[in-house]
Amino acid sequence: MNETPIFFPASDYKLFGVLHMPVDRSAQEAFVFCHPFAEEKLWTHRVYVSFARELTKAGYAVLRLDCMGQGDSNGDFSDSTIESMQNDIESGIEYVKTKLDGDIKINLLGLRFGATLAALVAEKNNAINKLILWDPIVDGSRYMQEILRSNLSAQLAMDGEVSKNREQLIEEMREGKTVNYEGYDLTEKLFEQVCQINLIEENKMFKGSCCIVQISKEGRPVRKEIQSLAEIYESVDIFQADEEPFWREIKKYYGRANNLFFVTLNWLKSCTN
Known part of the structure; x- marks a missing residue:
């Protein structure tokens, strides 16, 4: 695989990202990863890197980006707004289109508040093909x-x-x-x-395929808010992945989330069959 650290423009500042490409540098679809809020981003970092590499092995291009004032990107977090975060994701989408084939299919993946942002962007950008929401924050x-x-x-x-x-x-x-x-x-x-923000207050304009994964201990029922969110998407599948809450400080080191990866990759395979 090829992994290239980059800075790319967004509004009047630059964002940092890493572009993951398959070995042959060919990809029919690309993912833009939307990271969680603030410190949750830090704890999630290694899981995001690991899954980006899994997707690259499966033939997808992946862009991991840092929103303004976070990670290595320019700006101050105190200047962040919902609009700036969405614009940063849109800038990532445009970068992928410019760097790769302009007709490449764009997918979004997010965890927690990153999933919330992905859902919001998908409502405005009709070019989004697939939407993967890992344990989304439904009620802001x-x-x-x-x-x-x-x-x-x-x-x-x-x-x-x-x-x-x-x-x-x-x-x-x-x-x-x-x-x-x-x-x-x-x-x-x-x-x-x-x-x-409340993701279940209105019907969704997004018409692509949506995968919602609840991250919780095995055997726990799907939360009502997750079920309600799924009901307003046109084409959606709900899954549960048995994982620890790796987006916060826990005793176990989380370099991978194998159950979550398995569920998500299987869903992607089902979309291509």
Whole structure:
């Protein structure tokens, strides 16, 4: 396989990415990977690299990119918005089309909030062929409450007490300050934008093939929100993959997510049969 680190333009800044190509450099389809939010991106990194290589072996091209202010890309995370994140993904799509055949089929894959962003981009870009959503964040408001809870836990761990509750943190953002989430400065604008996201509130315009994978312990039922999300896609398959929550710090090192890989690759094979 060929792996090329690159910088490519997006708006008035540059994004960093790695382009994975099959050995013969021919590919009929390409994936653009949409990474999770903030620190979850770090813990997910190796799994993304491993799966990009699996896809390359199967004949796909893959672009892994860092959104503005994250990884090696230009900019500050505090300037991030939902629009900028979607535009970064769109810039990645355009780069792939320019670098490869302009008629190449484009697929999106995302984990957690990366899956949410992939779903949002697929609604606006009718060139998206396949959509793979790994344990997507369906309710943005609930997710932001999890983020705030993480801040409270950090306060307790560092200071032995919670000096600022959720309401106080939100008020600080409204005053123009930022809230620290594991080293990332969360602004009121981004906080409010994410809170407004709910993937199941309206029917989907995306008409391609969609794969939704719930990542959880084997035997657990599919979550209601995942089932509800699947019901509003025209062509969709739901699966469950028995994996640890590798997007956060856990005891086990996660270089691969074999069950998740197996389910996803099998689905892709079924799409070509």
